[in-house]
Amino acid sequence: MIKVLFVCLGNICRSPLAQGLLEKKIKELGLNDQMEVDSCGTSQYHIGEQPDGRTVQNALKNGIKLEHKARQFSKKDFRVFDYIVAMDSANMECIRRLDQTHEFSDKFMLIRDFDAVDKGADVPDPYFGGEEGFQQVFLILQRSVNEFLNHVIQKHGLRVSVS
DSSP states (O other), X not given: OEEEEEEESSSSSHHHHHHHHHHHHHHHTTOTTTEEEEEXXXXXXXXXXXXXXXXXXXXXXXXXXXXXXXXXXXXXXXXXXXXXXXXXXXXXXXXXXXXXXXXXXXXXXXXXXXXXXXXXXXXXXXXXXXXXXXXXXXXXXXXXXXXXXXXXXHHHTOOOOOO
């Protein structure tokens, strides 16, 4: 079982959306028995909260239902997850600092490392913006998550069974 963890700051906008996108693709491709996905934040601002209402609305508009409660990244996540995928370089740095021995650094990556349009850039935080910012984040994550999933499928030889 391949386990993926998406990470942003508060776990109410970007990372739960990335989780929802990947969960939908996993289901569509019949990978439920081969992959699991979760998301969290590096801060404790929103622990236990549902995703931001604007994120939920944007996801629904794009055919994705989010079912997640925010949680904070924990050091145990280093051992549980095969991929720890940050939304931006600031949150990546927070994760790196927690891995003081660099034992898990091969698990860390930025989601936009898989974005052909702007490889390696940060996913902008839409929290303080309007609806167009949430849609921009959706489009960025849609293409990045798709390419990330293609990478995982190829690397691990996962069996796709589209019904």
